[in-house]
Amino acid sequence: MRASVNRPPTPDADEDKEAEPTLQEIINIKLIESGEKERLKELLRERLIECGWRDELKAQCRAFTRKKGRSKITVDEIVRNITPKGRAMVPDNVKAELLQRIRAFLMSDAL
Amino acid sequence: MAFKSKKAGGDSEDYKPCQHLLDYKAKYGIQAFRVLHKCLKTGPPGRASIRREEKEVPRCAICGKAQGRLYACLVCATIGCWLPPDQLHSRVHAQTNPGHDLAVDVDRAELFCCLCNDQVYDADFDRAVIGAQSLVALSGRVNGKEGPQNGAESTTADVKVGRSSKGGLSLKNSDNKVPSVNGLDGNESDRKDGDDGRDRKRRKGAEFKTWVPTQSDLLTIRQGSTPLVEDANLPSGLRGLNNLGNTCFMNSVLQALLHTPPLRNYFLSDRHNRTICQRRATHLCLGCDMDTIFSAAFSGERTPYSPAQFLYSWWRHAANLAGYEQQDAHEFFISTVDGIHANSGTTSPRARNSQTGRGGDVDCRCIVHRVFSGLLRSDVTCTVCGFTSTTYDPCVDISLDLEPDIRPDSKVFMDSIIGNFDGGRSSRGSTANGITGNSTLLGCLDRFTRPERLGANEKFFCQRCQTRQESIKQMSVRKLPLVLCFHIKRFEHSSTRNTSRKVDRYMQFPFSLDMAPYISSAIVRSRHGNRLLFVETEEMWASQSPSTEFELFAVVTHSGKLDSGHYVSFIRLAGQWYKCDDAWVTRVSEEVVRASQGYMLYYVLKTLSYKSSDFQDSTAGHESEANGNHGYTWSSSGVTNGT
Structure with missing residues (x-):
């Protein structure tokens, strides 16, 4: 059992199902392989902290948890409820900057 | 995104882990967590993730996609995705394989119980992560x-x-x-x-x-x-x-x-x-x-x-x-x-x-x-x-x-x-x-x-x-x-x-x-x-x-x-x-x-x-x-x- 963690993922049911990856997936893979994704994540993290998004979201989570009662709540529930709000709260300029970065990456990197 | 349940910080004493976690630990002991050492990667301080190789792109074993949160089964390392409301393949995995309830978030190296739908906390697990992490952090500095x-x-x-x-x-x-x-x-x-x-x-x-x-x-x-x-x-x-x-x-x-x-x-x-x-x-x-x-x-x-x-x-x-x-x-x-x-x-x-x-x-x-x-x-x-x-x-x-x-x-x-x-x-x-x-x-x-x-x-x-x-x-x-x-x-x-x-x-x-x-x-x-x-x-x-x-x-x-x-x-x-x-x-x-x-x-x-x-x-x-x-x-x- 211990060694099994290092095994490649078990091809559970669908070895054959190997569908054509979508464009989004290809980009995602490229971003990960080049390490750009980590950098983007770090950038995003910084931006969201700077603009107060994180604090606001924390407050929302806290309020939600309090409303539900902290012993009854699961992480999954919080995620499900707060995610839409969180998405909506991301400032446009942050989105724009990230988009710009991704675009620049796709242009520069020979895909 | 990571939502830190407040259970983590303050009341570690009155925190009760779920039955699934207790069962897992009873069966495999704390040594089980040690195997994670090899797979643990550290990004910026405090942020760990689970990868078998440096540039691995983890994807769900069932749908083959890399969407939502991805969890690796603690028992067999199968990766499943978690994209509410309907795409919960790690849960499917846990349901079809009894005992495979616990998984680890590949991007955050945190424990998750697929049956409880909740993050779970375990001091032994965290110690294993921190121990491994400090090693990685050192070599990277x-x-x-x-x-x-x-x-x-x-x-x-x-x-x-x-x-x-x-x-x-x-x-x-x-x-x-x-x-x-x-x-x-x-x-x-x-x-x-x-x-x-x-x-x-x-x-x-x-x-x-x-x-x-x-x-x-x-x-x-x-x-x-x-x-x-x-x-x-x-x-x-x-x-x-x-x-x-x-x-x-x-x-x-x-x-x-x-x-x-x-x-x-x-x-x-x-x-x-x-x-x-x-x-x-x-x-x-x-x-x-x-x-x-x-x-x-x-x-x-x-x-x-x-x-x-x-x-x-x-x-x-x-x-x-x-x-x-x-x-x-x-x-x-x-x-x-x-x-x-x-x-x-x-x-x-x-x-x-x-x-x-x-x-x-x-x-x-x-x-x-x-x-x-x-x-x-x-x-x-x-x-x-x-x-x-x-x-x-x-x-x-x-x-x-x-x-x-x-x-x-x-x-x-x-x-x-x-x-x-x-x-x-x-x-x-x-x-x-x-x-x-x-x-x-x-x-x-x-x-x-x-x-x-x-x-x-x-x-x-x-x-x-x-x-x-x-x-x-x-x-x-x-x-x-x-x-x-x-x-x-x-x-x-x-x-x-x-x-x-x-x-x-x-x-x-x-x-x-x-x-x-x-x-x-x-x-x-x-x-x-x-x-x-x-x-x-x-x-x-x-x-x-x-x-x-x-x-x-x-x-x-x-x-x-x-x-x-x-x-x-x-x-x-x-x-x-x-x-x-x-x-x-x-x-x-x-x-x-x-x-x-x-x-x-x-x-x-x-x-x-x-x-x-x-x-x-x-x-x-x-x-x-x-x-x-x-x-x-x-x-x-x-x-x-x-x-």
């Missing part, structure tokens, strides 16, 4: 990095600052709510000018009230005092100190002490009056001698003063250092602090028991320790089991090693490392450093607080493993003092030649310093993320002072060699820098100070705050000592401090 935010810091004193350091004799509490430096302030700092309400709820401090003198107070002031000679050009307290024979080490430190705002206010507000001090009759009292110097410096007289009495008392206090030889200014500082403390007679019983030679004492009520004493925290983490042992050490200063030379050609390499490993912390300083290649105070602080592997011959005895293990040590500042004194170790010992030499390298230091990244809560948090912590409680975070901004007010510099040279200090008064070279005091520009080779740097907290106990204290102190009159007096315009 490079020595030199970090520079201060040079650009921003050059604007130095903002409005708030000017106020706290300015008020020489006139301690007006001005229009805003920032309390001016009133005699002393408490340790349990909290922010009074809270523009953001975030820290508010934890504050325990007391409200600052301006002292309004009553009629009789005014009468006493008028009768018991003589007006000071106002000097329009120079701020009060500036007076040269004569060199009494190689005593520049003393003069430079005394100048810094004379202009340490909380110390100055303490002595000038007559809290230690040499004419009524009880100890003076029988013992030597360095506090009384300080009082004498303060009186002399702030008397309005500008001719250089000879602190002969103080020197004599200090000789008697530190007999081994007596004589006309050159001494180390840092040694003098430590011994003076110790001397004033020992003579002050206010030592708490507990402090007396735990008294050590050079360390400070956070609980001590004596003036020097209330001003200079901080608490350092040192964590030693076992790399095998992740067990951390924590010790706290009081200190009156922080000794920093200079960074080793950073060569420009290593810059490219460093950038790449920084980009990959160290995002969070080094983004602060990397830009400045890249340009100058200089060693900086922030860089030194980063070195001071970074995890450090203990050598093979100093293996640490791990209480959990019950054997000596490879360990990682990390320092942080548990409690910041009011006045932070940095001592830069400018000597280098070569064991091969058995000689010491002075390091004349320039080190940049900011005029305004934020210690937030170096305090224990930040360090521990960045190391552990939101793991279930072993010792930390909500209290620990709460008691951490929210005020971490410091500003520079004195620099002691040394020129010359290890065994001989000259000390000069730079003092900031009313927004202007003065160079105190023994008997000569001259006004200098900021650039001169910036370019100086700092040996000791004194920073004072920008915003001071008060505990309610301080008010009682100072009231009592004031009444009992108010009888004696000093030779000097308050300037007519100023309102004296008080309660």
Whole structure:
């Protein structure tokens, strides 16, 4: 059992199902392989902290948890409820900057 | 995105793990978590992830996509996705394979129970992660990095600052709510000018009230005092100190002490009056001698003063250092602090028991320790089991090693490392450093607080493993003092030649310093993320002072060699820098100070705050000592401090 963690993922049911990856997936893979994704994540993290998004979201989570009662709540529930709000709260300029970065990456990197 | 359930921090005790986790642990034991070591990757500090290979793109074994959160089964390592509401393949996996309930979030290395739909916490798991993580973090780190935010810091004193350091004799509490430096302030700092309400709820401090003198107070002031000679050009307290024979080490430190705002206010507000001090009759009292110097410096007289009495008392206090030889200014500082403390007679019983030679004492009520004493925290983490042992050490200063030379050609390499490993912390300083290649105070602080592997011959005895293990040590500042004194170790010992030499390298230091990244809560948090912590409680975070901004007010510099040279200090008064070279005091520009080779740097907290106990204290102190009159007096315009 211990060694099994290092095994490649078990091809559970669908070895054959190997569908054509979508464009989004290809980009995602490229971003990960080049390490750009980590950098983007770090950038995003910084931006969201700077603009107060994180604090606001924390407050929302806290309020939600309090409303539900902290012993009854699961992480999954919080995620499900707060995610839409969180998405909506991301400032446009942050989105724009990230988009710009991704675009620049796709242009520069020979895909 | 990661939502940290609040279960992680505070109530680790009443947290009950789910049955699935208990079952898993009963079946596989804690050893099971160890296998994670190999798969653990560390990004910026505190952020771990699970990957089998460096650039692996994890994807769901069922749908083959990489959407939503991905969880790797703890039993068979199958990755499943979690994209509510309907795409919950890791849950499908758990349901079809009994016993495979627990999974680990591949991007965060946190435990998740697929049946409970909830994050679960387990100290053993977290220890395994932390142990592995500290290893990875170490190998990924490079020595030199970090520079201060040079650009921003050059604007130095903002409005708030000017106020706290300015008020020489006139301690007006001005229009805003920032309390001016009133005699002393408490340790349990909290922010009074809270523009953001975030820290508010934890504050325990007391409200600052301006002292309004009553009629009789005014009468006493008028009768018991003589007006000071106002000097329009120079701020009060500036007076040269004569060199009494190689005593520049003393003069430079005394100048810094004379202009340490909380110390100055303490002595000038007559809290230690040499004419009524009880100890003076029988013992030597360095506090009384300080009082004498303060009186002399702030008397309005500008001719250089000879602190002969103080020197004599200090000789008697530190007999081994007596004589006309050159001494180390840092040694003098430590011994003076110790001397004033020992003579002050206010030592708490507990402090007396735990008294050590050079360390400070956070609980001590004596003036020097209330001003200079901080608490350092040192964590030693076992790399095998992740067990951390924590010790706290009081200190009156922080000794920093200079960074080793950073060569420009290593810059490219460093950038790449920084980009990959160290995002969070080094983004602060990397830009400045890249340009100058200089060693900086922030860089030194980063070195001071970074995890450090203990050598093979100093293996640490791990209480959990019950054997000596490879360990990682990390320092942080548990409690910041009011006045932070940095001592830069400018000597280098070569064991091969058995000689010491002075390091004349320039080190940049900011005029305004934020210690937030170096305090224990930040360090521990960045190391552990939101793991279930072993010792930390909500209290620990709460008691951490929210005020971490410091500003520079004195620099002691040394020129010359290890065994001989000259000390000069730079003092900031009313927004202007003065160079105190023994008997000569001259006004200098900021650039001169910036370019100086700092040996000791004194920073004072920008915003001071008060505990309610301080008010009682100072009231009592004031009444009992108010009888004696000093030779000097308050300037007519100023309102004296008080309660």
